[in-house]
Amino acid sequence: MVNKRERILNAAEHLIAHKGFQGMSMQQVANEANVAAGTIYRYFKDKESLLRCVHEERLQEVSQALLKGVNTQQPCLAQFRVLWRNCLHYLLSNPDCLLYRVQYEASPLFTREEEVRMDERYFKPVFEFFEHGRETGLFRDLPAELLGFLAMENLMLLTQKHTRGCIQLSDAIFDELMDAAWNAILKR
Amino acid sequence: MVNKRERILNAAEHLIAHKGFQGMSMQQVANEANVAAGTIYRYFKDKESLLRCVHEERLQEVSQALLKGVNTQQPCLAQFRVLWRNCLHYLLSNPDCLLYRVQYEASPLFTREEEVRMDERYFKPVFEFFEHGRETGLFRDLPAELLGFLAMENLMLLTQKHTRGCIQLSDAIFDELMDAAWNAILKR
Amino acid sequence: MVNKRERILNAAEHLIAHKGFQGMSMQQVANEANVAAGTIYRYFKDKESLLRCVHEERLQEVSQALLKGVNTQQPCLAQFRVLWRNCLHYLLSNPDCLLYRVQYEASPLFTREEEVRMDERYFKPVFEFFEHGRETGLFRDLPAELLGFLAMENLMLLTQKHTRGCIQLSDAIFDELMDAAWNAILKR
Amino acid sequence: MVNKRERILNAAEHLIAHKGFQGMSMQQVANEANVAAGTIYRYFKDKESLLRCVHEERLQEVSQALLKGVNTQQPCLAQFRVLWRNCLHYLLSNPDCLLYRVQYEASPLFTREEEVRMDERYFKPVFEFFEHGRETGLFRDLPAELLGFLAMENLMLLTQKHTRGCIQLSDAIFDELMDAAWNAILKR
DNA sequence: TATGAATGAGAGTTCATTCAT
DNA sequence: GATGAATGAACTCTCATTCAT
Numbered sequence: 001m002v003n004k005r006e007r008i009l010n011a012a013e014h015l016i017a018h019k020g021f022q023g024m025s026m027q028q029v030a031n032e033a034n035v036a037a038g039t040i041y042r043y044f045k046d047k048e049s050l051l052r053c054v055h056e057e058r059l060q061e062v063s064q065a066l067l068k069g070v071n072t073q074q075p076c077l078a079q080f081r082v083l084w085r086n087c088l089h090y091l092l093s094n095p096d097c098l099l100y101r102v103q104y105e106a107s108p109l110f111t112r113e114e115e116v117r118m119d120e121r122y123f124k125p126v127f128e129f130f131e132h133g134r135e136t137g138l139f140r141d142l143p144a145e146l147l148g149f150l151a152m153e154n155l156m157l158l159t160q161k162h163t164r165g166c167i168q169l170s171d172a173i174f175d176e177l178m179d180a181a182w183n184a185i186l187k188r
Numbered sequence: 189m190v191n192k193r194e195r196i197l198n199a200a201e202h203l204i205a206h207k208g209f210q211g212m213s214m215q216q217v218a219n220e221a222n223v224a225a226g227t228i229y230r231y232f233k234d235k236e237s238l239l240r241c242v243h244e245e246r247l248q249e250v251s252q253a254l255l256k257g258v259n260t261q262q263p264c265l266a267q268f269r270v271l272w273r274n275c276l277h278y279l280l281s282n283p284d285c286l287l288y289r290v291q292y293e294a295s296p297l298f299t300r301e302e303e304v305r306m307d308e309r310y311f312k313p314v315f316e317f318f319e320h321g322r323e324t325g326l327f328r329d330l331p332a333e334l335l336g337f338l339a340m341e342n343l344m345l346l347t348q349k350h351t352r353g354c355i356q357l358s359d360a361i362f363d364e365l366m367d368a369a370w371n372a373i374l375k376r
Numbered sequence: 377m378v379n380k381r382e383r384i385l386n387a388a389e390h391l392i393a394h395k396g397f398q399g400m401s402m403q404q405v406a407n408e409a410n411v412a413a414g415t416i417y418r419y420f421k422d423k424e425s426l427l428r429c430v431h432e433e434r435l436q437e438v439s440q441a442l443l444k445g446v447n448t449q450q451p452c453l454a455q456f457r458v459l460w461r462n463c464l465h466y467l468l469s470n471p472d473c474l475l476y477r478v479q480y481e482a483s484p485l486f487t488r489e490e491e492v493r494m495d496e497r498y499f500k501p502v503f504e505f506f507e508h509g510r511e512t513g514l515f516r517d518l519p520a521e522l523l524g525f526l527a528m529e530n531l532m533l534l535t536q537k538h539t540r541g542c543i544q545l546s547d548a549i550f551d552e553l554m555d556a557a558w559n560a561i562l563k564r
Numbered sequence: 565m566v567n568k569r570e571r572i573l574n575a576a577e578h579l580i581a582h583k584g585f586q587g588m589s590m591q592q593v594a595n596e597a598n599v600a601a602g603t604i605y606r607y608f609k610d611k612e613s614l615l616r617c618v619h620e621e622r623l624q625e626v627s628q629a630l631l632k633g634v635n636t637q638q639p640c641l642a643q644f645r646v647l648w649r650n651c652l653h654y655l656l657s658n659p660d661c662l663l664y665r666v667q668y669e670a671s672p673l674f675t676r677e678e679e680v681r682m683d684e685r686y687f688k689p690v691f692e693f694f695e696h697g698r699e700t701g702l703f704r705d706l707p708a709e710l711l712g713f714l715a716m717e718n719l720m721l722l723t724q725k726h727t728r729g730c731i732q733l734s735d736a737i738f739d740e741l742m743d744a745a746w747n748a749i750l751k752r
Numbered sequence: 753t754a755t756g757a758a759t760g761a762g763a764g765t766t767c768a769t770t771c772a773t
Numbered sequence: 774g775a776t777g778a779a780t781g782a783a784c785t786c787t788c789a790t791t792c793a794t
Contacts, residue, residue, distance in 0.1 A: 022210035036776040112353040150368050157341045165300050180338055184372035224759045398586035412780045488729050526744055533717045541676040556714050560748035600755040
C-alpha cells in the first residue's frame, strides 16, 4: 500500500523537524503514521534508510517549489525575482523545512559524495541559471554554486531566525534583502 | 585539574560536531578525553550542562577570534576586511565550528531568549560595527543583525560546503566573495 | 501474556524480600523472571510502579488468606481462633511476607495516607471484628487497630524469628500463644 | 581520633534512619560527619562494616536504656513496669530507632547466628527476667524470648505506627497496653 | 593520618529491530 | 502483509572504593 509508505514518510518528516534526527523514535513514527512499529521495516530497511528517503523527498519538493513559474525566456533579473520569492515563500510556509535541513547537515547520515550527487540531481536548473548569468558576464566570475549561495542561502538563515522569533521581518525588508542579494552576485 | 575539564570540553566539542547533540554519548566523551565516565560528572552536572558549557566556551572563542585586530578608528571598509578575514580564517581552521552551530540551533537546548542574550553578550562589538555603518548612512537601512547575516553568514555555509569537500575555494574566490558581501550591505 | 506479568511480580516479590527494596535490581528481576530487562517496562512504568503493584497484590492475598473460613455468625472466640490460625499458617508458608512488610514500611514508597487507605481497603473485615468485640464489651476499650496489633502483630515478629532460625516453635507453643493473644485483648 | 569515628557513626545512624540502608551514600555520611569520603575507610573496612558497627552500638544503647532502674530485688510486676516504661520512653524519644531496626531486619546484613549471638550478648538480663518469672510459675511456660516478644514487641510496632502518624496514643492507652502485655504473659 | 579527585561497575531506562502469530 | 510483544545493547548517571598527594 503506497498509502502506508506515504504516511510513514510524513510522520517521520514532522517528527524529525520537531524532535530532531535522533530525538525521533521509530515508535513515535509508527504511532503518528497509525501503523505498527514492525510495519515500518516492510518499507524501509532501517531508521537511517527512512531518514534518507525523507530527505530525498523533501529535496525534490523544494526543487519543484523553487523553480515554479521560472521562465528561462525572461530576463535574468525577472527570473531571479521569481526564484528568490519562491524560496522566501517556501521557507516561510514551511518553517519545518529549515529545521530538517539543519538536522540533516548535522547528521553524519550523508557523505560528501551523496550530497553533491543530490544537489546536482535536484537543483540542476538552479545552477544552470547562475552559470548562464556568469557566462554572459552579468554575474561575478564565481562557480554557480557559490553564486547560488550568495543569492539564496542567507535567506535560509534569515527565515530560520525569524521562525525562532529572534527577528521581525517585513515586506520592506524582503525587498531590501532581495536587492542586496542581487547586488552581491552582480559583476561590478 | 583544569586540564581534565579542558580535555572533556574538547572531546565533547569534537564529538558534537561529528555525531550531533544526541548522537554523542557520555562514554564516547570519556573515552576521547581519556577519563573515566564518572569523572565527567565531577566537572559537569549532567550532559545538558556539559553541552551548554561547550557552547558558551565556543562562543567566547569565536567572538575573540572575530574581533582580533579590529580597530574602530580605521575606516569601515578596512574594519570590515579584518572582520571578514578573521571569520574566514577561523572557519577554515575550525571546520567543526559550523557543525556545532547547526547542532545547537537544531537542539532544544537553548531558548530564544537565551540565544539572544548570548549573542548580545558575545557579539556586541560586531553588532555595533554594523549599527554604526547603518547610522552613518553607509550601510542599508536594515537591523544590525540582518546586516551581519548578509555579510557573514554565507561565509559559514560556504566554508561548511568547502570543508565537506563539495566545493573548491581559492584566494581569488575569497576576494571576490568579500567584495560581494561588502556590496550586499552597502547602501545604493 | 498474563503469565509474564505474573512471573515478573513473583520474581520481584522474592527479591524484595531477600535483597530489600533498593537492593533489588531490575536486571535481577528480569533474570529471575526469565525475561529481558526491557520487557519489565512493557508491564510496569518503572521500578516504583512495579514495587507498588507487588505490594497491592500481596495485601490482597494476605487479606483473603486471613479471612478464609471466618464466619461472623460464630462466637467471637471461634472467629478469633480461625483468624489467628490463618495468620499463623500464612506466615509460616510465606516466610518472605514479613520481610516485604518490613521493606515497605521502611521505604518512602507509600505515604501514611496511602497506607491507611490500603489498610482500610483490604483489612476492613478484620477491623470490624475487633470493633464489634469492643462494642459488645468483650474486648478492651482500645481502637480496633490497637486490638488487632495486640492480637496479631507479635505473631509476625515471632514467625520472622522462627523463619530466620532464631527460635524453635511447636503446636503446644502456638496454642499457648493464641491463648496469650486472646487474653491480651480481653477486657478484665 | 576517637572523635572522628564517633562522628561517622552518628552520621551513619541518622542517615540510615531517614534514607534507609541502601539509600544512604558514603558521601552523605562523610558530609554529615564533616570528614572526607576516604577517611571513613580508615575507621571502617567498607560500607557493610560501618553498618554493622552502627547496629551494635545501637543495640548496646537500647539494652542500657531498657535496664535502667530495674531492680531484681523488687517484685516481678514492679520490674516489669519499669522495663515496659523504659522501652516505651526509649521508643518514643528515639523514633529513628524503629526505622533502623526495620532497616536491619530487612537487610541481608546479619546472619541468624550473628543475630542470636548479639541478642544474647546485649539482652541477657532481660531474658533472665522472663526466665525467672517462668521458673517461679508466674509466667506462661514459654521460652524467655517468646515471653519477651509477647510483652514488648508489640510496643515497637505500635510506636512505629504512632511515629508515622497512623495512630494517636495517650497515657490511658499506655496503661491499658501495659496491662494487656502483663496479662498476655501471665500464667492463667 | 587525612584528603578528595578519579575510577568503573552497575543502576534504571529507552528504543531500534526482530519474529511468532 | 501486518502486527506488537519481546529483546538486549546502549544510554545517562550514581556511588563504593582507591590512591597519589
